[in-house]
């Protein structure tokens with residue numbers, strides 16, 4: 001399935017200067033299985049530079065798996081992907097990427113400032129820049145007044161803000177946020193939206209995992225809706241809300257029948273289950289009638 005519209009660009013750019021023209025993220029049939037569980041089933045998408053891209057789906061849909069594959073924390077079963085024009089897992093690319101994990105936990109005995117210093121060291125950022133980087137990240141996530149307090153004294157929401165601060169260090173070109181507001185109150189959620197907008201306005205691409213429609217609809221340029229490891233709809237929020245996603249379960253279709261039904265719009269074909277995206281609600285009766293006709297004619 002294709003969840004992107006950007007131009008094809010070359011992957012595996014030479015080491016120096018991964019061209020600004022390359023997309024922030026590009027995946028081709030990226031797949032991950034855990035035993036018999038298909039966590040991600042052939043994800044093909046492109047996220048251009050500077051775009052805020054929402055990956056929306058229920059728990060267990062495959063969102064965290066997608067992010068971990070892209071970050072090189074999991075090995076794909078098949079398929080490929082590139083970040084900032086280079087294949088995933090590239091060390092120099094990692095330095096230009098920020099990541100707020102879904103399950104964050106920071107050393108309780110360190111102060112917030114020390115946690116960020118540790119991340120500066122791991123990045124690694126030049127030591128001369130640490131003070132400014134840390135000060136600016138603290139300011140952005142609203143923790144400046146607590147910079148010298150130990151993490152052990154922080155609420156979960158404050159720890160999540162700290163994690164977001166760590167993801168912002170070094171002005172990354174691409175930031176992955178996995179359920180970034182899970183521990184935050186409405187004010188915190190609003191703040192995170194502002195931070196994401198700020199990142200986008202300076203050209204940073206953001207990949208936002210969320211199970212909350214409200215979280216993605218207000219901030220994302222484009223959204224892919226994922227369920228059971230498959231993208232079932234993709235587009236701008238406006239396109240998604242305008243169209244209707246219709247799933248039809250129908251047996252006995254020939255390839256020619258499927259072809260005919262594809263006239264009803266973008267079709268994701270999973271055997272018996274056909275998913276139509278952006279289908280006008282008024283066309284649903286025609287679709288059902290056409291599906292039934294195809295079945296009876298293919299049986300007859």
Ligand SMILES: Nc1ncnc2c1ncn2[C@@H]1O[C@H](COP(=O)(O)OP(=O)(O)O)[C@@H](O)[C@H]1O
Nearest residue numbers: 034037039057058059060061062063064065066
């Ligand atoms: N390490 C793992 N071992 C086995 N199954 C896993 C593992 N990680 C994720 N899964 C399974 O993969 C599917 C997708 O999980 P995940 O990517 O965490 O979903 P989401 O982030 O959308 O909630 C789920 O069925 C989950 O149980």
Ligand SMILES: [Mg+2]
Nearest residue numbers: 063064065102
């Ligand atoms: Mg998850």
